[in-house]
Amino acid sequence: MAQSIIAIVGASASGKTLFTQTVYNELSAELGGSSLAVLEEDAYYRDQSHLPVKLREKTNYDHPDAFEHDLLLSHLESLRAGEAIDVPIYDFTQHNRSLNTRRVPPAGVVIVEGILLLTNPALRDFFDIKAFIDTPLDVCLLRRIERDMRERGRSFDSIAEQYENTVRPMYYEFIEPCKQHADIVVTGGGKNRVAIDMVKHNIRSTLAN
Numbered sequence: 001m002a003q004s005i006i007a008i009v010g011a012s013a014s015g016k017t018l019f020t021q022t023v024y025n026e027l028s029a030e031l032g033g034s035s036l037a038v039l040e041e042d043a044y045y046r047d048q049s050h051l052p053v054k055l056r057e058k059t060n061y062d063h064p065d066a067f068e069h070d071l072l073l074s075h076l077e078s079l080r081a082g083e084a085i086d087v088p089i090y091d092f093t094q095h096n097r098s099l100n101t102r103r104v105p106p107a108g109v110v111i112v113e114g115i116l117l118l119t120n121p122a123l124r125d126f127f128d129i130k131a132f133i134d135t136p137l138d139v140c141l142l143r144r145i146e147r148d149m150r151e152r153g154r155s156f157d158s159i160a161e162q163y164e165n166t167v168r169p170m171y172y173e174f175i176e177p178c179k180q181h182a183d184i185v186v187t188g189g190g191k192n193r194v195a196i197d198m199v200k201h202n203i204r205s206t207l208a209n
């Protein structure tokens with residue numbers, strides 16, 4: 001049964017994944033893998049199988065409606081109740097869910113990371129701790145260009161166009177205002193050692209009780 005569910009939010013390429021994976025890798029080595037589970041909001045992008053790839057490219061992936069937040073909430077409720085879940089696997093190259101899912105067994109602490117988790121009031125209320133990774137947008141953009149060309153099959157031109165049309169405006173409309181809901185605001189992206197150690201300390205205390 002999940003005793004604590006932690007949200008790590010912030011702009012795209014702000015360092016959410018690096019922060020979360022660092023906490024997960026270091027604590028799993030110490031406590032054993034079954035104590036902790038990680039979920040990505042990206043896995044809950046809506047299924048777009050009904051659309052041709054050319055049209056999927058036009059979806060606004062930085063608007064809350066792009067996500068199936070109800071499914072994420074029901075999965076978190078299951079983990080809270082000690083039940084395993086089957087998480088969709090997202091394929092960025094196809095802008096769609098793949099046919100496979102990933103089984104996540106119940107864990108004592110669950111970390112969820114994503115850009116728009118705190119825009120949904122029901123989800124927001126569900127989290128025990130909310131951390132906002134606060135990285136300047138120009139730094140995020142440089143990291144996103146590098147990562148999306150390397151890992152997500154994007155061209156420079158497509159990244160630039162998407163950034164101007166949706167990523168940047170949606171950040172100011174939806175993501176940045178969520179900072180007010182955060183318990184902790186983390187500077188330094190995914191490498192803030194003090195913040196990583198604070199979250200690890202909190203997780204250890206939760207699991208010890």
Ligand SMILES: Nc1ncnc2c1ncn2[C@@H]1O[C@H](COP(=O)(O)OP(=O)(O)O)[C@@H](O)[C@H]1O
Binds near residue numbers: 010
């Ligand atoms: N503090 C940091 N210093 C240098 N590179 C970083 C830092 N934080 C994150 N990165 C790098 O920036 C890129 C985007 O980070 P990532 O954690 O994937 O962002 P997000 O999950 O928020 O989209 C990755 O290549 C990651 O290794």
Ligand SMILES: Nc1ccn([C@@H]2O[C@H](COP(=O)(O)O)[C@@H](O)[C@H]2O)c(=O)n1
Binds near residue numbers: 045
């Ligand atoms: N098909 C898609 C789906 C999402 N994106 C972008 O991903 C960003 C969120 O993921 P991070 O790991 O970067 O937080 C978001 O800004 C979307 O624009 C995409 O490009 N294509």
